[in-house]
Amino acid sequence: MEVHVQPRTRSKMFCGCAIGELGDAPNSHVCEVCLGLPGVLPVPNKAAVEACLKTALALGCEIPRHTKFDRKNYMYPDLPKGYQISQYDLPMSVNGELEVGGRKVRIRRVHLEEDTGKLIHAGDKLHKAWESYVDLNRAGVPLMEIVSEPDLHSADEAREYAVELRTLLRTIGASEAEMEKGQMRAEPNISIRREGSKELGVKTELKNINSFRALHRAILFEVERQKQLLESGDPVVQETRGWSEAEQRTFSQRSKEFAEDYRYFPEPDIPPLELDRPWIEDLRSALPELPGPRRGRLVAEHGLPPSDMAVIGADRELADLFEGAVAAGAPAKQVANWIVGEVAPSGKLPSAQNLAELVKLVTDRSITREQGREVLVESVETGRTPAEIVAEHGHRQVSDEGELEVIAAAVIDANPKAAADYRSGKKQAINVLIRDMTNRMPQANRQVAGEVLAKLLD
Amino acid sequence: MTDDLTQLTIKDASRLLRLGSISAADLVTAHVQRIERLDEHVKAFLRFTPELWERQANEADRRIRQGDAPPLAGIPIAVKDVLCVRGVETTAGSQILKGFKPPYTATAVARLFAAGAVMLGVTNCDEFAMGSSTENSSYFPTRNPWDLERVPGGSSGGSAAAVAAGEAMISLGTDTGGSIRQPAALCGVVGMKPTYGRVSRYGLIAFASSLDQIGPFARNVDDAAITLSLMSGLDPLDATSSDRAGMEVLNNFGAGVKGMRLGVPREYYDVKGIEPGVKAAIDAALFILRQAGAEIVDVSLPHTDYGLAAYYIIAPAECSSNLARFDGVRYGMSEVDAPNITEQYLETRRKGFGAEVRRRVMLGTYALSSGYYDAYYLKAQKVRTLIKRDFDEAFKKCDAIVSATSPTVAFPIGSKTQDPLSMYLCDVLTLGGNLAGLPGISVPCGTSDGLPVGLQVLGPQWGENVVLRVARAYEEASEMKAQVAEVV
């Protein structure tokens, strides 16, 4: 699978134009360089190079001593220079791997290149358009291309791989990697073969996939399509196919792929880059703990179940929050529950201190879980600590058994019938007693009250 | 009086300007008048820039009066049609860029403007700098001021002719295979190509990216040297530009050749096709250099014979890629009524590019294509390494290399256009310098049959100061000053 990722940079790959947003006026973030005017020259963006190297290091790739850019030559209206500056035979990194769901997916290479512009077709459908329009705002935006070996064997695996890659990229800060924002594009190359056969079948390449869900569906569709072709004795044609979200199917795009000879040659305007070891080691040592190892460590240290790990381990910020709250003294399992059950779905992060405080308040029954949810929301919104909020609202529950025993005794005396019912086996009768207790003392923690009553009744 | 003003050196002109004897406006006017008189015959210029020269001359005069005149204040220059100047129609001698006005100025030119230079206009050249005679210009051929029926050389023929005819004091050209040095030789002026990377290529309409360099034409070595030093230096917009200080090109400039070893490569000395008159002029020049104290040594550049072949793979290959951007979409000529994009590309480029350009694009595309890349482009780059090593070896035995710049003097217009290979052979003594990235100059060293002959001096990489030193010493010892041609 080829994944194109836009690294986090403020300017383009080879010129100083700022990177725009969706919805910007067309051709408003362009200069003579990214417009491909005569006489211009490319100068590579240092931040893009470092993001690519960091990604490569995080994927365990080998980094050569030198790397270079190459020209990929073809003419198309969204390609201003008539060639794309990319990397061909001496890319920034090769031979890495990513562990996904217990399996290792080999990474063939990670390299850097520039993006093309955007084409808008009159009538919206390429094959019917009588003219098209070119917006070059995106031309020259940096792209990292991450290519895996054909080690993915199902739509599930492919999606997991893409998700894991995204987590990794976000963890190391190389990219925001939001597929919906176009910062990450997945292009699976799909082939099928008879079970037991060693040779790979003819592959098709899928484009225009804009979400993990689409990735999954597109692969499922394409595998089925190829299966049907082969079963009816027809060959699979090697080609590029587009995924149509609207029609939920793949369709053939230009099969120019192998008609085109890209005539790669080394980019003469950019001297080869020396990737000296001190620089590489600096980048490597500045990498944060990677998701895979971190997950492993968290499970080992705290015994978290896989379902929790799936959420917490997928996001660096959630993992940071978890560890921070535990370090602040809150019990691990409960912190995990709160993160998985409340924080992650809401998308809003409390500070680790506040979360720890909250969890402790609930676990030592100062407040109920229900109250805890409200406090969390308010804490995130206002930034105030849970303690402050609880004090303000008077949420604090009485859980002290000694205190509650006094009232429990009084309640039992005042409700002889309920007490007798309970003793004779009708356990639900305790609710009457609990209700009375909370009438007399609204802050009584219901659960503890119940326990105290039961103790006294027995 | 006005004609005298077109025969000055930078030093003399600057002195007169500083003294107030003349104004920058006077200097420009004198040149414009000379252009009006002569250029219909010479046809060095494609278009003129009166708005620019007025503004720049006024600015120069203002600063001269203030007493803080920059080094080239008021100096009239002409700029080859491949160098972008903001708001000025720049077409690379081609129809495909007719009407194109760049929104920016080439760094090298901008630096000369900042130094006070005054732009007279845009000079003619072979289309996309491909040629050795300026006959490939899609507009018209420029004529040699010494004989209007002959070529001025190319591709920077317009720039060379403008200086030779006294129409400009300084002009800018570009050199990819000899396109500054060869026309300088044919027109009897000084022309210099710097080390690759010395001068920023930002704003130079690219022909062959690993060979192109910008350089000055002048009527004496001093003027060329000053101009070059002002254009040189790191440009953050050009990743291939060096951070070496521009001023170093002037180191030891006047030290003379006494004690220097000057290498004469036998393969250049005896090159096939060298005219006897050219050879004789070179011999005379070597004699003078010996008299001035230089030691002439024999050197060898064994792979000289393969240089043309390597050049005519690398240059077309790179140009085929550089010219892919001319597609009629964002600028330039365009077949807007074409029924589809493929037709638009086809028609635009067929009509917009001349024959030589199309020939080289085809050749270059072929040399890069799958299946041929190893045998052609890769092979040529390896041969290039061999050629560079030849020079490295030679420079162990000498400080600079001297030879003829061109095997022939200016040839009649039309005499080589039917046979591209014969035209390519014009560069056989200059293209080695491009392949090896070396600095080189051509200085006038006499005539043959009344037509100028040029002496080439090549130095090691970053050795502009050595090249200029030898050239200057020769100029002084020979008293061979570039003359301004009378034309009519």
Added chain:
Amino acid sequence: MLARIGLEAGDEEFYADQLSGILEHIDRLQQLDTEDIPPTAQVVEIASRLRDDEPRPSLTQEEALANAPAAVNGLFRVPSIQEET
């Protein structure tokens, strides 16, 4: 591919003739043994230079389109791109 540089029918022979002359000349490179010779990657030793990730002002949309042969609503216009089938 050759179409993109526009070979006129009939031109082919002319070009083939002219090119064959230069191609013959170029073939002499095959006489040289370059087995162990590295290709020139950069003829002059210049350290690779990277650019700091600082945005610079872009052209205005008007400037960007100033030389456009055909522009519509701030976009460059091109004729039909669809492939012929």
